[in-house]
Amino acid sequence: MEITKKAILVVDDEKNIRELVRFNLESRGYKVKEAMDGKEALSIARTDEPLLIILDLMLPKIDGLEVCRILKGDPSTKKIPIIMLTALGDEIDKIVGLELGADDYITKPFSPREMVARVRAVIRRVEDRRKPEEPEHSVNEFNDLVIDEQKHEVLLSGSRLDLTLKEYELLKVFAANPFNVFSREHLLEKVWGYDFMGDTRTVDVHVCNLRRKLEEADDKTGYYIETVRGVGYRFGYRE
Numbered sequence: 001m002e003i004t005k006k007a008i009l010v011v012d013d014e015k016n017i018r019e020l021v022r023f024n025l026e027s028r029g030y031k032v033k034e035a036m037d038g039k040e041a042l043s044i045a046r047t048d049e050p051l052l053i054i055l056d057l058m059l060p061k062i063d064g065l066e067v068c069r070i071l072k073g074d075p076s077t078k079k080i081p082i083i084m085l086t087a088l089g090d091e092i093d094k095i096v097g098l099e100l101g102a103d104d105y106i107t108k109p110f111s112p113r114e115m116v117a118r119v120r121a122v123i124r125r126v127e128d129r130r131k132p133e134e135p136e137h138s139v140n141e142f143n144d145l146v147i148d149e150q151k152h153e154v155l156l157s158g159s160r161l162d163l164t165l166k167e168y169e170l171l172k173v174f175a176a177n178p179f180n181v182f183s184r185e186h187l188l189e190k191v192w193g194y195d196f197m198g199d200t201r202t203v204d205v206h207v208c209n210l211r212r213k214l215e216e217a218d219d220k221t222g223y224y225i226e227t228v229r230g231v232g233y234r235f236g237y238r239e
Contacts, residue, residue: 007031040060072101174235
């Protein structure tokens with residue numbers, strides 16, 4: 001049974017990889033489109049707005065990291081979730097991809113079962129975000145930090161913070177429980193979900209970006225995200 005009218009875009013210059021991914025996704029009811037290079041991927045993403053993109057990083061014409069950067073920087077495509085395909089051991093590519101806004105990554109070689117599980121987890125998170133909002137207007141305030149859940153925006157001293165979805169969700173967890181210490185595993189569970197199969201380095205990358213944005217928003221801000229060695233992170237405010 002078809003799950004959605006929108007297709008998953010699979011971008012890889014290796015035909016056997018595209019066929020493997022297509023077979024396993026279509027056997028579970030997903031529609032699939034293919035692209036062989038970065039230029040073609042950008043064209044399809046802009047015209048078709050796929051449900052999700054599985055993006056290899058080593059691509060001809062335009063590499064995968066640049067494709068990710070372009071898509072996440074374009075308001076018309078920034079909400080399309082991206083799962084990166086990375087070669088075993090390319091740790092720096094994973095980190096850069098996550099910093100650019102990718103939602104998850106799969107390391108080659110991968111098992112079809114793991115690939116499908118990751119796709120389902122990301123799609124489930126996207127569908128949850130699109131559910132109708134609760135009628136009540138929930139606002140979380142911590143000193144001059146305001147998190148407006150209905151508008152999905154964060155204000156610091158009256159100025160809007162430009163956060164990615166994961167940074168926003170992390171800040172919500174932190175601000176709801178200031179001065180508490182959160183383990184990386186707990187943050188993975190709360191922000192990425194039980195079925196997220198990445199590692200705790202994913203948390204480190206997003207916390208680092210959130211910390212930098214808080215500091216850059218106001219050089220006099222008292223907000224901080226402290227690394228608690230061997231445990232995790234603590235969010236708080238210094239007078």
